[in-house]
Amino acid sequence: MGGTILIADDHPLFRQALALAVATVAPDARVIEAGTLASAAKAASEAEDLRLVTLDLKMPGAIGYSGIALLHAERPQVPILVVSSAEAATAAEEARAFGAVGFLRKDADLARIEDAIRAALAGSPPPTPRPDQMDTVRKDVAGLTPTQLKVLLAVLDGKLNKQIAHELGMSEATVKAHMTAIMRKLDVRNRTQAALVARSLGLDLAH
Incomplete structure (x- = not known):
């Protein structure tokens, strides 16, 4: 194949x-x-x-x-x-x-x-996850674009918009636009809440 x-x-x-x-x-x-x-x-x-x-x-x-x-x-x-x-x-x-x-x-x-x-x-399907609130949030996080995930991870790392912009090679305005999209997708009002959602899913836990 x-x-x-x-x-x-x-x-x-x-x-x-x-x-x-x-x-x-x-x-x-x-x-x-x-x-x-x-x-x-x-x-x-x-x-x-x-x-x-x-x-x-x-x-x-x-x-x-x-x-x-x-x-x-x-x-x-x-x-x-x-x-x-x-x-x-x-x-x-x-x-x-x-x-x-x-x-x-x-x-x-x-x-x-x-x-x-x-x-x-062979394409064996994964088990169907149990339908609860956390599953909905996980799907929301999984629905973020690669760039949005990189921005969210940088926020979790405590970086400011200026630092994120430099690290990802984009303008601060673009970082803010991504954060707006992230907050909309995660249904939160600010970057702190977005970080808390990501943290609750184990995105900042070392495994």
Whole structure:
């Protein structure tokens, strides 16, 4: 079937292990690797035939589940398989809520990793999340654009509009416009409330 599979993990040895699993399941696929969230997002946006992303939650540049949200925003039709050492009991459920199709701990054996990759490539649908208020908010966050997510994460990091503008290469007016759109989508009145919503979803928690 060919196509491209993106392996996003900051540990070269684990990227190599995942590449071996991919080679077994999809020998015709082209594998590209990324060691930071920024390089993963760039690769995801540029790969025309991207079929799957495997993602570590602890990627440099990621905060909590923000890596899933950002990559899902870049390529909403591409399945994301989280392979992480996250200890939180709810990590798998949260990962799916933000757009991942599956979650595996890094201590899973090679056969399980191969099975998960095979299922993700086959388009196995993720479980239907329970309909509660937090699910609605998660969907709102997942509906933000990549740039809006970057702005929101910078706000969580305590940066001012001027700093965000410099960091993202845009004007302060553009940052303010993005914040207005973010607050509208999250149904909040100010940046503090927007940060609280993101924080309540674990976007600022290290996993």
